[in-house]
Amino acid sequence: MPTETAIQELRPEEAAERVFRARQQDSAWLDRFTECLAGYREGPAGGTSLTVRQSGSELLRTIGLWQLSQAKAAALFGVSRQAFAKWLERGVPGNRVVAAADLMNATKLLEHYLKRDRIPAVVRRPIPRLEGASLLDLLSRGDTKQVLSACRDMFDFERAHR
Numbered sequence: 001m002p003t004e005t006a007i008q009e010l011r012p013e014e015a016a017e018r019v020f021r022a023r024q025q026d027s028a029w030l031d032r033f034t035e036c037l038a039g040y041r042e043g044p045a046g047g048t049s050l051t052v053r054q055s056g057s058e059l060l061r062t063i064g065l066w067q068l069s070q071a072k073a074a075a076l077f078g079v080s081r082q083a084f085a086k087w088l089e090r091g092v093p094g095n096r097v098v099a100a101a102d103l104m105n106a107t108k109l110l111e112h113y114l115k116r117d118r119i120p121a122v123v124r125r126p127i128p129r130l131e132g133a134s135l136l137d138l139l140s141r142g143d144t145k146q147v148l149s150a151c152r153d154m155f156d157f158e159r160a161h162r
Contacts, residue, residue: 028108032101036094056088059100062107066136067120076139102144106135106151113155129153 007015023029063073074084077096087093092100110119123139126132127150138147153159 028105029101032105036097036101055091055097055100058104059092060088062104065107065111065116065119066123076142078142099142099144102148103139106144106148109148109151109155 007018010018019033020030023033063070068076070084070088071081074081077084077099079087087096087100107119110122114122123135126134130138130146130150135147135150138144138150
């Protein structure tokens with residue numbers, strides 16, 4: 001994927017095509033990206049916060065399903081409790097949107113395939129394929145892409161038939 005400077009030099013059509021080609025197998029990511037882009041356009045001019053409708057409440061719901069306190073979630077994202085509280089109130093900042101979207105999409109998969117009351121145990125259970133790391137461990141490393149990937153792998157039922 002090109003750098004930010006290289007993307008700015010592209011025609012909008014070409015930039016959109018590159019992003020689409022890079023993520024075309026991940027429709028949830030593309031949907032979220034589109035929402036986030038629209039949120040930037042709707043947000044306050046010069047603001048640093050992405051004001052996608054309900055992004056804060058969706059993030060709050062996500063940490064609730066994982067049974068994380070706001071303080072723990074803030075620590076996992078590497079921000080203060082106060083900063084995290086602002087995310088919940090005003091929206092996730094642009095530089096953290098992808099990480100938050102990855103976590104929310106992973107949670108949607110967990111919620112789709114599991115009973116809600118099982119999610120906290122599943123995110124804390126070691127995954128042998130990941131050398132005994134849990135989803136919560138991956139999140140604590142800031143690796144939200146791997147959290148989402150691990151959730152997809154968990155529910156890749158076609159692989160069971162190979």
